[in-house]
Amino acid sequence: MKPGKSVCVYCGSHPGNDPDYMAQATLLGANIAKSGFRLVYGGGTWGIMGAVAHGCLDAGGEVLGIIPEFLVNHEGRREELNVLTELRITKDMHERKGLLFNEADAFVALPGGIGTLEELVEVLTWAQLGRHSKPIVMASLKGFWNPLEKLLDQMDKNGFIHSGDKLKPIVVDDIEKVVPIIQDRLAAS
Numbered sequence: 675m676k677p678g679k680s681v682c683v684y685c686g687s688h689p690g691n692d693p694d695y696m697a698q699a700t701l702l703g704a705n706i707a708k709s710g711f712r713l714v715y716g717g718g719t720w721g722i723m724g725a726v727a728h729g730c731l732d733a734g735g736e737v738l739g740i741i742p743e744f745l746v747n748h749e750g751r752r753e754e755l756n757v758l759t760e761l762r763i764t765k766d767m768h769e770r771k772g773l774l775f776n777e778a779d780a781f782v783a784l785p786g787g788i789g790t791l792e793e794l795v796e797v798l799t800w801a802q803l804g805r806h807s808k809p810i811v812m813a814s815l816k817g818f819w820n821p822l823e824k825l826l827d828q829m830d831k832n833g834f835i836h837s838g839d840k841l842k843p844i845v846v847d848d849i850e851k852v853v854p855i856i857q858d859r860l861a862a863s
Contacts, residue, residue, distance in 0.1 A: 680712040680738070681856060682778035684793040685722040686786030695722055695785050698815050698849045700729035702784065705853045707735025714777045716770065717741030717761065719754040722784055731757060740773045742766050771796065780809040780856045785818045794822075802841040809859040810843045811852050819845060 683706075689696050703726040706713050713730040716723055717739030730737050739758045743765065746755070755761050764770045771793060783794040800806055812819040823845050829835045844855055 678710060678712060679779045679860060680714045680777055681706050681780050681782060681853075682714040682774050683726050683782045683784060684716070684786060684790045685726060685784035686790055687716070687718040687723050688721040688787070689725075690722065690785055692816065695815060696725045698813070699725035699784055702726055702782070702813070702849050702852060703729025703731075703735070704733040705850070706730050707733035709853045709857060711779075711853070711856075712736040712738060712759075714738045714740070714774060716774070716789075717755065717758070717763075718745070719757075722786060726784065727758065731759075736760075738762070738777060740764060740770050740777070742770050775800070775806075778808060779860060780811070782811045782813055782852055782856075783819065784813050785815060791822070798826075798841060798843060802835065802837050804837065807863065809856050811855060812843050812845045813849055813852055814845050814847050815849065817847070 685699060699722045703713060707730045713727065713735060715727060718724060718741065719727065727737050727739065736759045738760045739755060740762045743763050746763065762773060764773065775797065781797050783790060797810055801810060814820055835841060846852060846855065
């Protein structure tokens with residue numbers, strides 16, 4: 675059973691080339707904790723994943739990590755996972771994504787790779803199909819998500835996005851705006 679409201683953060687298991695991504699992820703984790711939200715994420719302890727989790731934990735927050743067995747030693751070490759408030763190890767990626775979705779009241783995408791993109795596109799697709807109306811925030815740090823935002827606009831202009839009223843990702847470039855936007859959206863729903 676999930677306590678209170680939870681924010682799912684999709685992000686990279688690597689730090690990327692810009693150290694500011696790690697710093698911003700840590701700040702987001704702290705802001706999630708200070709707001710009283712629980713962090714739900716992919717369970718990794720390295721890279722941006724680790725930064726957001728440690729930021730939340732260090733600020734006194736609750737963290738639920740959900741990771742498939744085969745990734746336990748690829749996105750962190752098993753012994754490092756003990757610092758999380760709660761850990762769920764799944765049999766595969768499909769089970770992981772389902773649990774991430776079910777445990778979340780809102781979604782945030784930080785910089786990341788193909789996996790981050792795939793998870794973000796999936797919750798966008800589900801929103802368009804009317805499966806949920808949970809807030810989706812793309813934290814476009816240093817313009818990271820701008821190409822995807824342009825692609826979504828291109829798809830819409832060319833008539834490939836139906837139910838566009840349901841597909842409303844919120845794009846922000848300031849990590850400090852993420853939690854207040856989620857609070858406002860959840861209060862309005």
